[in-house]
Amino acid sequence: MNEPNPNDMRTAKIDFSVAGRAVSLQVQVPAGPVSPTRLLPLAYALANTIVDMAVQAQPETVSCSRGCYACCLQLVPVSTIEARAIHALVQALEEPRRSTVRARFADACRTMEAAGLMEGLRDFSRIAKQDLVAFGHDYFAHRVHCPFLEDESCSIYAERPVICREFLVTSDARHCDNPSAQTIRRIELDARVSRALPALEAPDVAPAMPWIPLILALEWVDAHPDDNERPGPELLQALFARLSGKDLPAPPGLGA
Numbered sequence: 108m109n110e111p112n113p114n115d116m117r118t119a120k121i122d123f124s125v126a127g128r129a130v131s132l133q134v135q136v137p138a139g140p141v142s143p144t145r146l147l148p149l150a151y152a153l154a155n156t157i158v159d160m161a162v163q164a165q166p167e168t169v170s171c172s173r174g175c176y177a178c179c180l181q182l183v184p185v186s187t188i189e190a191r192a193i194h195a196l197v198q199a200l201e202e203p204r205r206s207t208v209r210a211r212f213a214d215a216c217r218t219m220e221a222a223g224l225m226e227g228l229r230d231f232s233r234i235a236k237q238d239l240v241a242f243g244h245d246y247f248a249h250r251v252h253c254p255f256l257e258d259e260s261c262s263i264y265a266e267r268p269v270i271c272r273e274f275l276v277t278s279d280a281r282h283c284d285n286p287s288a289q290t291i292r293r294i295e296l297d298a299r300v301s302r303a304l305p306a307l308e309a310p311d312v313a314p315a316m317p318w319i320p321l322i323l324a325l326e327w328v329d330a331h332p333d334d335n336e337r338p339g340p341e342l343l344q345a346l347f348a349r350l351s352g353k354d355l356p357a358p359p360g361l362g363a
């Protein structure tokens with residue numbers, strides 16, 4: 108049997124419910140093997156929908172606003188798929204901007220190396236589950252700006268990682284500068300697309316703790332240049348199976 112042409116598309120109809128409301132989606136995916144990054148626009152749209160519906164379903168007002176960037180000083184865990192998208196995005200920048208952004212990644216890594224946090228950042232599975240929150244606090248204490256934070260705003264807003272979309276708080280914004288479990292109230296979500304994204308990695312490739320810190324995204328992709336292409340329908344099925352099934356353990360930082 109012939110392999111499907113990568114340009115052939117398959118249509119899937121997906122029905123699910125979020126915050127007690129039904130959602131019906133019709134999505135098209137390539138029939139043949141493609142990079143899992145091809146499903147990121149769908150993941151972004153799904154995350155936006157789930158977050159919007161969760162916000163509408165709860166009575167409190169979201170405190171996050173333009174110019175408030177405390178979350179962008181946090182440890183931001185991204186999936187390996189998003190790391191590839193971030194790497195491609197930086198590579199596509201014109202010079203000298205590309206070098207400027209790359210230098211910010213390098214600066215952030217140097218700070219974390221000097222702080223002694225790099226071993227845990229390079230492999231989250233080395234951090235004991237009970238220490239994940241404290242590790243995130245240690246990271247935040249160094250006030251390292253996300254390499255994409257510019258003029259107090261996200262410079263890649265439309266393509267920001269899913270976990271950045273999912274983190275909204277209703278507690279007083281003043282607490283975000285000194286966050287703790289007691290002072291921060293976040294919007295609870297029925298499902299977290301950020302935790303489903305690792306399902307897009309082939310099962311024999313995905314590690315047990317398949318997140319990496321955003322600041323290490325470039326380094327990680329440089330060391331793992333081979334993408335794992337899979338047929339589009341298989342990727343879609345894997346994403347929704349994970350979304351509707353068992354969550355993976357939470358990563359540290361914004362994920363904890």
Ligand code: SF4
Binds near residue numbers: 179180261
């Ligand atoms: S990607 Fe954008 S929203 Fe996410 S931490 Fe960085 S600057 Fe903030």
